[in-house]
Amino acid sequence: MEKQTITIYDVAREANVSMATVSRVVNGNPNVKPATRKKVLDVIDQLDYRPNAVARGLASKKTTTVGVIIPDVTNLYFSSLARGIDDIATMYKYNIILANSDQNNHKEIQVLNTLLSKQVDGIIYMGNNVTEELRNEIVRSKTPIVLAGTIDSDQEVGSVNIDYKTASKEAVEVLIANGHKNIAFITGSLKNTFASDLRLEGYKEALELAGIPYNEKNIFEIPLNYQAGETVVERVLAANLTAAIVTDDEVAIGLLNGLSDKSVKVPDDFELIASNNSKLTKMSRPVLSTIAPPLYDIGAVSMRLLTKIMNKEDINEMSITLPYKLELRQTTK
Numbered sequence: 001m002e003k004q005t006i007t008i009y010d011v012a013r014e015a016n017v018s019m020a021t022v023s024r025v026v027n028g029n030p031n032v033k034p035a036t037r038k039k040v041l042d043v044i045d046q047l048d049y050r051p052n053a054v055a056r057g058l059a060s061k062k063t064t065t066v067g068v069i070i071p072d073v074t075n076l077y078f079s080s081l082a083r084g085i086d087d088i089a090t091m092y093k094y095n096i097i098l099a100n101s102d103q104n105n106h107k108e109i110q111v112l113n114t115l116l117s118k119q120v121d122g123i124i125y126m127g128n129n130v131t132e133e134l135r136n137e138i139v140r141s142k143t144p145i146v147l148a149g150t151i152d153s154d155q156e157v158g159s160v161n162i163d164y165k166t167a168s169k170e171a172v173e174v175l176i177a178n179g180h181k182n183i184a185f186i187t188g189s190l191k192n193t194f195a196s197d198l199r200l201e202g203y204k205e206a207l208e209l210a211g212i213p214y215n216e217k218n219i220f221e222i223p224l225n226y227q228a229g230e231t232v233v234e235r236v237l238a239a240n241l242t243a244a245i246v247t248d249d250e251v252a253i254g255l256l257n258g259l260s261d262k263s264v265k266v267p268d269d270f271e272l273i274a275s276n277n278s279k280l281t282k283m284s285r286p287v288l289s290t291i292a293p294p295l296y297d298i299g300a301v302s303m304r305l306l307t308k309i310m311n312k313e314d315i316n317e318m319s320i321t322l323p324y325k326l327e328l329r330q331t332t333k
Contacts, residue, residue: 116143123145160298181212226254
């Protein structure tokens with residue numbers, strides 16, 4: 001037998017109050033007498049009433065729902081950001097719709113339009129790149145959108161990041177100070193990836209300041225997954241490289257294990273620095289040295305920025321840069 005849907009009208013009738021009074025109780029409005037509030041809450045409990053979020057959204061033109069586009073739900077970097085987003089969303093009473101784009105540019109457009117069709121109040125986009133097509137869709141949309149851990153080169157969209165260029169430069173300077181001149185820069189695709197471009201600029205700047213010639217052959221664009229990190233080892237060793245900065249932690253772990261399989265000792269024969277300080281970096285042996293962005297904070301601040309945009313609050317800065325650390329552990333000397 002199908003369960004009958006309980007409406008606000010049923011609660012009002014049973015409690016012998018107006019629907020407006022039930023609405024005030026449900027929404028936490030203090031302008032209700034304690035005795036009346038208790039009576040309404042008792043009926044809500046008795047009837048197992050659940051407010052219809054869709055109906056409320058139609059009435060208020062708000063769904064109190066935020067879409068979050070994540071490129072790889074299994075990647076601990078993005079899941080750490082998502083946790084910060086979710087905590088702040090809960091604090092401000094927003095529901096989250098999490099959508100996985102599988103690091104696929106075409107699917108990202110599809111997912112964005114699906115979320116927009118669900119009338120979400122705002123969207124947080126996490127990704128490794130912002131294609132021209134995606135940027136056009138974002139700018140065209142009237143729905144507020146914030147980029148978390150992603151940069152819009154045109155700076156037309158709110159975003160929360162770290163100073164990728166300086167962080168990369170400092171990491172490479174550590175490797176140079178340890179005596180390395182042949183340093184790999186291992187990244188995902190550099191097409192449409194402004195954050196990776198900035199990291200590469202930092203890499204180049206560190207080499208230039210040390211008087212080390214830049215060699216394009218030392219740049220490795222590979223898929224951002226463990227297997228790719230493991231298989232790139234042969235190319236890195238064939239190029240006589242002795243150190244690497246890696247822009248993804250899964251790739252860094254793959255590289256580390258691949259080096260171990262080739263009996264290359266880290267950090268004695270090869271040093272490497274990862275970039276995201278996800279939980280993975282502490283699980284490896286030796287423990288990975290890494291640039292350490294405040295992952296949870298990037299997510300949390302992104303969500304707070306989105307709430308400000310959605311609620312038309314005053315905003316001091318649309319492009320927010322958070323501080324980072326350099327955690328030197330066991331893969332550097």
